[in-house]
Amino acid sequence: MTDLAARLAAVIDPARIRTDADSLQQYGRDWTRYYAPAASAVVFPRSLGEVQALVQLARAERLALVPSGGRTGLSGGACAVAGEVVVSFEQMREISDFDPVAATVRCQAGVVTESLQQYALAQGLYFPVDFASRGSSCIGGNIATNAGGIKVVRYGMFRDWVAGLTVVTGAGDVLRLNQGLVKNNSGYDLRHLFVGSEGTLGLIVDATLRLARAPAPARVMVCAAPALEHILLVFHAFRARLTLNAFEFFSEAAQQAVLARGHVRRAVDTVTPYYALLEFDAEHEPAALAAFEACVDAGWLADGVISQSDTQAAALWRLREDISESITPRTPYKNDVSVVISRAPAFIAELDALLAREYPNFDVVWFGHIGDGNLHINVLRPLDMDIDTFRGHCERVNSLVFDVLARYQGSMSAEHGVGLLKRDYLPVTRSAEEIHYLRGIRQVFDPDGILNPGKLLPAAESA
Amino acid sequence: MTDLAARLAAVIDPARIRTDADSLQQYGRDWTRYYAPAASAVVFPRSLGEVQALVQLARAERLALVPSGGRTGLSGGACAVAGEVVVSFEQMREISDFDPVAATVRCQAGVVTESLQQYALAQGLYFPVDFASRGSSCIGGNIATNAGGIKVVRYGMFRDWVAGLTVVTGAGDVLRLNQGLVKNNSGYDLRHLFVGSEGTLGLIVDATLRLARAPAPARVMVCAAPALEHILLVFHAFRARLTLNAFEFFSEAAQQAVLARGHVRRAVDTVTPYYALLEFDAEHEPAALAAFEACVDAGWLADGVISQSDTQAAALWRLREDISESITPRTPYKNDVSVVISRAPAFIAELDALLAREYPNFDVVWFGHIGDGNLHINVLRPLDMDIDTFRGHCERVNSLVFDVLARYQGSMSAEHGVGLLKRDYLPVTRSAEEIHYLRGIRQVFDPDGILNPGKLLPAAESA
Known part of the structure; x- marks a missing residue:
């Protein structure tokens, strides 16, 4: 047992502390492949109490912690690159407290996105935030990054579905934020501060999430567009006529990468530099066909296909959703x-x-x-x-x-x-003054800078 | 000119500084009537630059500022009770930068809610946050209090319609937050921190607000309920069958107060202790009638009326919306x-x-x-x-x-x-730890405690 492991064992069962090389490698990186993993330990808490004890220990001993869910991030937010202790939530996967009247459910941070989606469907409801990494990404990470994905145009970002949060701040305090209320104007809404905070203010332990009504049957369309500048005109033409669940686009080069893997076939025979993928409720099919005709007449679309079955709809979606994975080797x-x-x-x-x-x-x-x-x-x-x-x-x-x-x-x-x-x-989007306030907030919640140090804020940070 | 007015005149035209007794009385209070107004001056800035200069002066000279819009607040958030300078935004009422593609518009803080609603309708769009004080309340105050109102059940709170904010912090910095973006995961979302901050972090100068599609024609129903416990059963019976724009309730005592003023007549002849008011799109009328029948059969409703015209719908709404004003003398x-x-x-x-x-x-x-x-x-x-x-x-x-x-x-x-x-x-809803973090955040944005001191945070505050 390393010295570090021995210190961690004061607050967590040694069977849930790993320091072997494989674990340090596996839990030290995310879907980015730019950073050499360099974690010093991985711990697997099972309760709020253990998470709080870990943070208090880390604070007392000045250990840096990196929260870890499915590690599907694309910005290195969950990478451990400087000897940090990775706090994996993969042993906290409980879904509980389903409330059919309020249409909410509580998820521990390690619940996989797809598990929640399936749970919702089993209750006759729907969890609408969706993206290609649904089979690995976890609720805690989704909240910490305010995940978006393929249904934002209709259902919004992950933020819009968070009704309550339990967090442990960098100072070791447990906060129970909002607790599922629809209306609660009792001072600054810290819940919204934690959504998108990338593990730098506190560790998200569980969340109360809203569920939507079960969606209507849907249709998927893939359309061939001769030019990139037409894609947005197509979007407006459709949106003026119907409610869209999704409106995605991809280039022929992207499609080539997906087709090369041999899992799916080209959707439309006409090869164009760009394609649009649309999803909408089946009842809107006539309106969608009218929009399609108008776009063809205007010269914005050259060809198109509409799903005739759920199987075909799923195959069409793969043309878009498999892109990231297909290009990963590059x-x-x-x-x-x-x-x-x-x-x-x-x-x-x-x-x-x-x-x-x-x-x-x-x-x-x-x-x-x-x-x-x-x-x-x-x-x-x-x-x-x-x-x-x-x-x-x-x-x-x-x-x-x-x-x-x-x-x-x-x-x-x-x-x-x-x-x-x-x-x-960060200064591309946030002014120097804004970044000053971001640093000030971080200092309030994580006074010793032990949570995900070096992430989110530019390097000038003293912590 | 008072000494204070002379100091304020360094940053704002003296014609827009008032210290007369009537103004101090009028601008020192809101719709609460519990607090004796005690402002020391009222100023009327006309630009972001003037607001910033005011805050910088206030900081240098330790003047307390109270932001002021329509003063329709019900918690005393806009009252000046301790010699503060009231910063009225009523000379900043510009609506600009309408973007038909993004469906957004920029409003200065002093724009009256109803002006925005009418502006949106003139563009074929809709601003859906609505409440009885629409004719006086201002956008800045709506954001500072995260206003709710009568359409939350369908359209959410004011927070959900804020796409960007320009604020001057208590430290005198201008922040331009989010700038209208739909997706922006670039660090803590300060916009959400300012929504509901009640003037204690910064002064809201303008906002970019989202507009919704024009609503469909609507119907209003008022139903008589023999018992309070049935009202929620009625809500669920309707919600299971149709999308509701609004679901309100009021007691017979509330209706009596409205009827006593003589502006509107009793809606349903059957007198019951409670009433529900519902609004829904006209296309849902058959579903609503079916829900009504089911509620009558179950004994939850005794009578009901449905609007046959927009005039009647407006009259029905007054039974609910006039309650606050009707009981004000008490x-x-x-x-x-x-x-x-x-x-x-x-x-x-x-x-x-x-x-x-x-x-x-x-x-x-x-x-x-x-x-x-x-x-x-x-x-x-x-x-x-x-x-x-x-x-x-x-x-x-x-x-x-x-x-x-x-x-x-x-x-x-x-x-x-x-x-x-x-x-x-506040401690009823927020834990001692949460309040500690609220204070910490306030300290970051308003280090000298010059903005709306004494509001929102319990008295232990040192600032």
């Missing part, structure tokens, strides 16, 4: 930016020209939740280029991209969060 | 509490028994947004009792009410905010 450099949607056409045109000029030899894969103004721009690493060289290229271009983004008053992290990867770009 | 002691809706039946039964026991000689008027678990319980002052004696009675009973509320984990202020009136009851 260690893509991910941009996850957003602008106000009325500024998106000009922003996209400027960005497209910039990337074509600056990355003439790299594959650039575009996709994203364009109905929310959110674009994922992935630059793929040439297979013969090492990661550091590639990252150097990308960071140089990144500063050009962010110059454009700042002019459009956009967000340098629409949904992935800041973590380690985007930390030094 | 200086009602207002409770504005909420519980999770599944706990509401037991809570209401316990509260009803408590009030009948403790207030046998006082008129108690019940109404509220019961679909959100939010009850307004108004105890009316006997006309021959002075305010201080009455308030003493009410505060004694209040502590009994709040004991019950705490057991049900409810909120001591569902939508009115804390202000002065509920400040000392």
Whole structure:
């Protein structure tokens, strides 16, 4: 037993402390692959009391803690890179306190997103926040990063479904925030402060989440678009006629990456540089077909297909959802930016020209939740280029991209969060004054800077 | 010119500084009538720069500032009771930057709620947060108190419509928060911290607000309920069959107060102790009638009426919306509490028994947004009792009410905010640890405690 493990054993069963090399490697990293994992231990608490004791121990002994769920993050927020103790919530997966009248349920931080979705369906209800990592990502991480995903255009962000939170602050206090109330104007809403705080204010132990009514049967459409600038016109044409559950887009290069794995087939025979994927309630099918015809007449769409069964709908979704996994071997450099949607056409045109000029030899894969103004721009690493060289290229271009983004008053992290990867770009979106207040808040909740140090706030931080 | 006015004149045109007795009286109070106004000056800034200069002056000279909009608050949050300078936003009423694609608009803090609602309708859109004080309340105050009102059950609280905020913090910094983005996970969302902060963190100067699609034609129903415990059963019976825009209730005593003014007539001939008022889209009328029949069959409703015209719908709404104004001469002691809706039946039964026991000689008027678990319980002052004696009675009973509320984990202020009136009851809903963090946050944003001192946080505050 290492010295550290012995100290941790004061507050947690030694059987739930790991220091073997495999565990340190596995729990020290997330879906980014830029950072060499360097955790010093991994602990698996099972109760609120154990989490609180861990934080109090960490505070007394100045240990840094990294909260850990499914480690599907894309900004390095759950990476342990400097000898931190990883606090994994994977042994806290209880779903309880279902309230059919209020339509809420309590989830421990380690509950997997898909488990909650299935639980809701079994009650005749629906948990609407959804994204490709649903099978691994956990509720605690979803809240800490205010996860978005593919249904935001209809159902909002994860924040909108959090009715209550139990957290342990960096000072070791347990806070029970909001406790499921719909209306509660009793001072600053700390719940909203914790949503998106990326583990830097406190550890999320459990959450009371709202559930939606069961959705109506849905249809999925994939449409072929000859040009990127038409995608937003297509969005507006549909949105004017019907309520959309989702409106995604992806480039032919993205589709190629998915098709290359052989799991799904091309959806529309007409090959165009871009595609839109739409989902809507089945009752809106006539309106959707009318919108499609109007877009074809306008020259914005060249072809399209609509799902005839749930199986086909699922296959169409895979064309969009499998993109991230398909390009993982190319260690893509991910941009996850957003602008106000009325500024998106000009922003996209400027960005497209910039990337074509600056990355003439790299594959650039575009996709994203364009109905929310959110674009994922992935630059793929040439297979013969090492990661550091590639990252150097990308960071140089990144500063050009962010110059454009700042002019459009956009967000340098629409949904992935800041973590380690985007930390030094925070000033693109947040002013120096704002960052000063972010630091001040962190100091209030985590006075010794023991929680996820180095994440979210730029390096000038003294903690 | 007073000495204070001369100092203020360094940053604001003397024509927009008032120190006359009438102005100090008028701008020193809100719709509560418990506090003797004692402002020392009223200023009327016209720009962000002037607001910032005022705060910087106040900080340098340790002047206390009270932000002021329509002063329709019910918790004393906008009262000046200790020589503060009132900062009125009534000369900042600009509506600008309408974005039809993003469906957002920018409002200065002094824009009246109803002006925004009418502006939205003129664009073919809708601003859905609505309440009886719409003709006087201002956007800045709505945000500072996270206003709720009569459409929360469908459209949520004011918080849900704020896409961006410009504020001047107590330290004198200008922050431009979120700037209209739908997705922006770039660190703690300070926008949500300012919503509901009651002027204690910064002054809200303008806001970018989302607009909803124009609503469908609506119907209003008023139903007579023989017993309070049936009201929630009625709510569930309707909600299971249709989407409700609003679900309100009021007691016969409340209706009597409205009828006594002679502006509207009794809606349903059958007199029952309680009434429910429902609004829904016209397309749901068949479903609503079916729900009504089921409730009559179950014995939960005795009678009902449905609007046949918009004029009749407006008249029905007045039965609910005129309650507050009708009882104002009785200086009602207002409770504005909420519980999770599944706990509401037991809570209401316990509260009803408590009030009948403790207030046998006082008129108690019940109404509220019961679909959100939010009850307004108004105890009316006997006309021959002075305010201080009455308030003493009410505060004694209040502590009994709040004991019950705490057991049900409810909120001591569902939508009115804390202000002065509920400040000392904050611990009913927020733990000592939470209050410690609220103080810490206040200290970060308003280090000298110049903004709305004495509001929201219990008296132990040192600032």
